[in-house]
Amino acid sequence: MSINSALCIHQVSLSIGDKAILKNINFGVERGEVLGVLGPNGAGKTSLLKVIAGQKRHQGVVNWCGHGVADYSIQALARQIAVVNQLNDVVFSVTLKQVVRMGLLPHKTLLSRETATDSQRVEDAIQAVGLEGKQHQEYSSLSGGEQQRGLIARALVQGSPLLILDEPVNHLDVYYQHQVLQLLHDLARQLGVTVVMSLHDMNLASQYCDKIALLNSGDLIAYGEPEPVLNADLLTRVFSIPCEVKTQNGKPHVSFTPSRKTVLDLSRWGK
Amino acid sequence: MMGRAPLSITLKWWLLSIAAIGACGISLFFGAAELSPNQITQCLLGQCDNPTESLIFWQIRVPRIAVGFLVGIGLAVAGATLQNVTRNSLTDPYLFGVVAGAGLGASIATLLFSESVAAQLGLNGVDADTAFSIALPGAAFLGALFAVALVQVLVSSALGRRTEHLLLAGVAVSFMLGAFSHFILFIAEPFAANKVVFWLMGSLARAEVWYAWIMLPIVALSVAVLLLFGRHLDALLLGDESAKSLGVNVTVIRMLCLAICAALTACIVSYCGGIGFVGLMIPHIIRHWLGVTSRTLIMGCVLLGGTFMVSVDILARTLLSGQEIPIGIITSAIGSIFFFLAIRQRA
Numbered sequence: 326m327s328i329n330s331a332l333c334i335h336q337v338s339l340s341i342g343d344k345a346i347l348k349n350i351n352f353g354v355e356r357g358e359v360l361g362v363l364g365p366n367g368a369g370k371t372s373l374l375k376v377i378a379g380q381k382r383h384q385g386v387v388n389w390c391g392h393g394v395a396d397y398s399i400q401a402l403a404r405q406i407a408v409v410n411q412l413n414d415v416v417f418s419v420t421l422k423q424v425v426r427m428g429l430l431p432h433k434t435l436l437s438r439e440t441a442t443d444s445q446r447v448e449d450a451i452q453a454v455g456l457e458g459k460q461h462q463e464y465s466s467l468s469g470g471e472q473q474r475g476l477i478a479r480a481l482v483q484g485s486p487l488l489i490l491d492e493p494v495n496h497l498d499v500y501y502q503h504q505v506l507q508l509l510h511d512l513a514r515q516l517g518v519t520v521v522m523s524l525h526d527m528n529l530a531s532q533y534c535d536k537i538a539l540l541n542s543g544d545l546i547a548y549g550e551p552e553p554v555l556n557a558d559l560l561t562r563v564f565s566i567p568c569e570v571k572t573q574n575g576k577p578h579v580s581f582t583p584s585r586k587t588v589l590d591l592s593r594w595g596k
Numbered sequence: 597m598m599g600r601a602p603l604s605i606t607l608k609w610w611l612l613s614i615a616a617i618g619a620c621g622i623s624l625f626f627g628a629a630e631l632s633p634n635q636i637t638q639c640l641l642g643q644c645d646n647p648t649e650s651l652i653f654w655q656i657r658v659p660r661i662a663v664g665f666l667v668g669i670g671l672a673v674a675g676a677t678l679q680n681v682t683r684n685s686l687t688d689p690y691l692f693g694v695v696a697g698a699g700l701g702a703s704i705a706t707l708l709f710s711e712s713v714a715a716q717l718g719l720n721g722v723d724a725d726t727a728f729s730i731a732l733p734g735a736a737f738l739g740a741l742f743a744v745a746l747v748q749v750l751v752s753s754a755l756g757r758r759t760e761h762l763l764l765a766g767v768a769v770s771f772m773l774g775a776f777s778h779f780i781l782f783i784a785e786p787f788a789a790n791k792v793v794f795w796l797m798g799s800l801a802r803a804e805v806w807y808a809w810i811m812l813p814i815v816a817l818s819v820a821v822l823l824l825f826g827r828h829l830d831a832l833l834l835g836d837e838s839a840k841s842l843g844v845n846v847t848v849i850r851m852l853c854l855a856i857c858a859a860l861t862a863c864i865v866s867y868c869g870g871i872g873f874v875g876l877m878i879p880h881i882i883r884h885w886l887g888v889t890s891r892t893l894i895m896g897c898v899l900l901g902g903t904f905m906v907s908v909d910i911l912a913r914t915l916l917s918g919q920e921i922p923i924g925i926i927t928s929a930i931g932s933i934f935f936f937l938a939i940r941q942r943a
Contacts, residue, residue, distance in 0.1 A: 380840060403843030410841075413834040416683045417888040427831050431843040435824045483842070 331356040331519055332377070332487065337385035339372055339543075346372045347383070348543045354536060356486075357517040359510055361530035364540035365564055370523040371411075371491055373540065377521060378408045378489050389487055403431035407480035409490040412472055415465045421475050422460040425451055428482030450478040453508060455501070469496030477505060481512075488512065490522040494529065502526075506533040527579040531555055539563060551577055608886060612899040616665075619906040623661050626910050627652070655805060663803035664909045665902035666811040668874060669819070670864050672901025674857040675875025676882070676893050677822055680829050681853045682762060685883075688875045689861040693743035693769035695872075696777070698865040699796055701739020703777040705731045706788035729802070732795065733866045740862035743769055748854070762854075798869035798924025800909050807867055814863055818856045822894050825849060829890035871905075871924045873931025878904060880938065 330353025339347040347369045354360045362370045375381040379394040379402050387394040389405060397405060407428075425447050429439065451457055454474035459467065464475060473496050480488055488509070494502040510533050512518040524530045530537055530551065537554040539547040541563045547554045555577040557570045568581045624636055629652045631639075638644045639653035674689045709731045750765040781789040822829070828849050831839040836846045864871070882896035905923075908930070912923045 378841065380837065399840065399845050400843035403841060406841070408838075408841035410837060413838050415834060416685065417680075417833055417883060419830075419833055419888055423830065423889055424834065427827075427834070427838075427842055430827050430831055433827060 330354055331390055332521070333386070333388040334377065335386040335388065337373075337376055337383055337387060339369075339376060339381060339383040345543050347376065350385070350545045352536075352538060352545065352548045354519055354521065356519055357513050358535040359513045359520040359533060360522070360536045360538060361534035362521065362523040362538045362540060363525075363527065363530055364546075367542070368540040369543045370540055373538075374408075374489050374491050374521065374523060378406055380408070400431055403483065403485070405485050406487045406489060407483040407485040409473075409476045409480050409488070409493055411491050411495065412469060413476075418463045418465065420461050421456060421464050421467060421471075422447065422451070424464050424475050425478045425482055428479040428484075431483060431485075446482055446484075450481040451475075453481060454478045455504065470498060470501055473497060474501065474505065477508070486517070487519045487521070490520070492523050492525065494524065494526070502529060509533070527555055527560070531576045531578065555579055605886070609899075612896065612903070616899050616903045619903045619910075620661050620665065623664070623906050623910050624653075624657055626913050627657050627660075628913075629656075631657075659805045659808050660800055660803040660909070661906055662808040663811065663868075664800050664906045666808065666815050667800070667864050667868055667871065668878075668901035668903070668905025669898050670811070670815050670860040670901075671871060671874040671905075672878035672882075672897035673815075673819060673822065673894055674860040676879035676897045677829070677853050678857050678875070679879055680832060680890060680893070681850050683832070683835070684763065685880065686876070687763065688872075689857055690870070690872060690875070691763065691770065692747055692766035692858070692861075693773055694740045694858065694861040695796075695865055695870045696770040696773040697739040697741070697743025697746075698736040698862070699739070699792070699870075700773045700777040700780070701735035701737065701742070701866070702732050702792050702795060703780040703784070704739070705735035706792050707780050707784045732791075737862055737866035739773070740865055741858070743773055744854075744858035744862065794922065795869045796924075797922030798871040798927070799920065799922045800868060800905075800912070801920055802867065811863060814859060818860055819894060819898060821852070821856060823891055825852070826889070826891035826894070829853070833888070869922070869924060872928045873934075874901060874904065874927055877931050877934050 332354040334350055334352050337347055337350040338345065350373065362373060364370050372381065376383045377387055377394070379387070379397065389397075394402065394406070426439075428450070429443050429447070433439075448457075448460075451460055454477050456471060456474055456478065459471065464472060467475065473493060477490070477493060480490075490509070493509070494505055497505060506529060509520050509522070513520050513535075524534075534551060536549060537547075537551050538545060539554055539559065546563060547559055555570055557568050557579075560568045560570070560579060560581075564581070566581045566583050568579055571578050571580075624640070625631075625633065631649060631652065635644065635646070635649050636653065639650055644650040644653065671689065675687070678687045678689055678692070679685050705728075709728060746769050747762070747765045750769070751762050777792075781792060828839070828844045831842045831844045832846065832849070839846050839849075861875075878897050878901045879893060882893055882900055886892050886896045908923055908926050912921045912926055915921055915926075
């Protein structure tokens with residue numbers, strides 16, 4: 326971790342009321358790296374992402390490219406950081422294309438028109454996430470996975486050098502899980518985009534992330550490359566389930582081995 | 597479900613434009629005074645030699661159409677904006693206490709400015725009527741502004757900035773001001789109460805040239821600003837957080853839009869009374885017919901809102917021979933039937 330990292334999280338804490346959500350978090354991510362944030366439900370993953378995205382007041386400093394995230398104007402921040410949150414509820418029948426087109430907003434003044442390059446950019450992004458042919462469908466009629474990919478396409482159009490995604494593969498089938506993660510990995514490698522995302526699947530994180538941050542109850546338990554972070558003792562402790570870690574294709578592979586003791590006691594419910 | 601052909605969209609815009617011009621043109625032929633089609637054409641071309649006819653045409657008919665069209669635009673655009681900003685397709689400017697506030701202002705005006713007060717001020721007959729016709733919309737305008745300010749204060753201080761809170765505050769203010777004005781009407785003389793109730797039903801009968809000239813810049817400026825911020829309004833369709841991450845200052849945009857809606861509705865309601873359902877129905881139709889993005893929606897509302905209002909005004913003047921029906925009654929009747937059909941179609 327270094328103060329010279331592109332993204333630098335320094336002594337970040339966040340509490341809501343008396344409850345500490347994040348406790349003194351420190352780490353740095355280099356340009357073009359993919360960071361996976363792991364941890365059980367309620368560990369503070371989403372909060373950490375929101376803090377990095379400049380969407381939540383917090384203590385401590387989040388620096389992006391040498392400037393505090395809080396110091397950017399709202400529009401300048403949108404040109405630096407694109408955010409893909411978990412699914413949004415949509416009230417009116419916007420089409421997929423209209424959603425993706427929203428990504429142009431940070432690059433437009435009030436009077437500027439959409440150019441041919443802009444339209445091409447929108448088309449390309451839709452194609453990149455495999456949604457070509459669905460441009461004119463209502464966004465809310467798409468499946469969860471398609472909506473998720475639509476939001477990723479919007480972030481691509483936004484073209485910010487830091488991309489923050491909250492569980493981007495949550496609603497995706499296995500094929501698209503790999504497809505989307507490969508896409509994000511390519512963005513990092515080929516365009517130098519820094520990717521920060523929360524994930525639930527240890528093995529996807531192991532395969533696609535350069536760095537992993539393991540959170541538990543607001544503490545950063547471990548940070549670093551997949552190899553040291555994904556170790557059996559640590560994961561067993563954090564997730565309260567025994568697990569084994571083997572090496573597959575040079576990457577750690579985690580299998581949880583639950584005890585399979587019954588947790589539902591129906592006897593008290595009567596007949 | 598696949599993409600609509602571009603031609604049909606263009607065709608729809610043409611149809612809307614033709615309908616707008618058509619409605620205004622047809623409306624020229626209706627009115628209390630008898631003007632033959634020939635005389636109307638002459639007046640329109642500036643070749644009318646009869647000064648009375650020319651006066652009727654330019655001082656009564658044309659202003660009424662202009663006012664009707666502008667009121668239609670104002671109500672439809674205010675409704676559409678409010679719905680986008682609150683992300684709720686059932687929001688209406690009238691839910692924000694504007695009508696209740698205007699009603700309260702009007703009620704207070706009638707209470708303070710009764711015939712006896714006018715007599716004490718040395719006004720009688722026509723003078724008293726003139727004074728009253730200025731006092732009523734003036735007080736109504738102040739009342740409408742007061743209601744909007746009250747909603748804003750409630751929302752920004754105690755309740756936070758969530759859209760549900762905004763709606764709840766609007767409804768609460770509506771009922772509170774409504775209770776006050778009912779109480780005032782209850783203790784006021786019956787004749788004055790009658791006047792306020794009749795005024796609240798809405799009418800374009802009072803339309804005059806000066807009012808059209810006041811409305812024109814307000815409506816034009818509002819529409820221009822909303823079109824300018826079209827992309828920002830679109831970004832709000834996926835929620836506040838999403839809009840913020842796209843660089844939209846959500847609080848500022850929302851306040852700006854609310855201020856525009858408040859100004860539009862206050863101007864309209866204070867002069868024309870309560871004309872309901874236009875702000876709900878017109879955006880609803882445009883969203884289904886043309887699309888939901890803000891610039892399309894607002895331009896659609898400009899054309900269809902104006903057309904609708906001018907057309908309904910023709911009905912208001914012709915349905916009963918010899919007298920006018922308050923236009924608010926017709927818009928509410930059409931609006932309720934429209935919503936009934938819309939629900940049935942969806943079910």
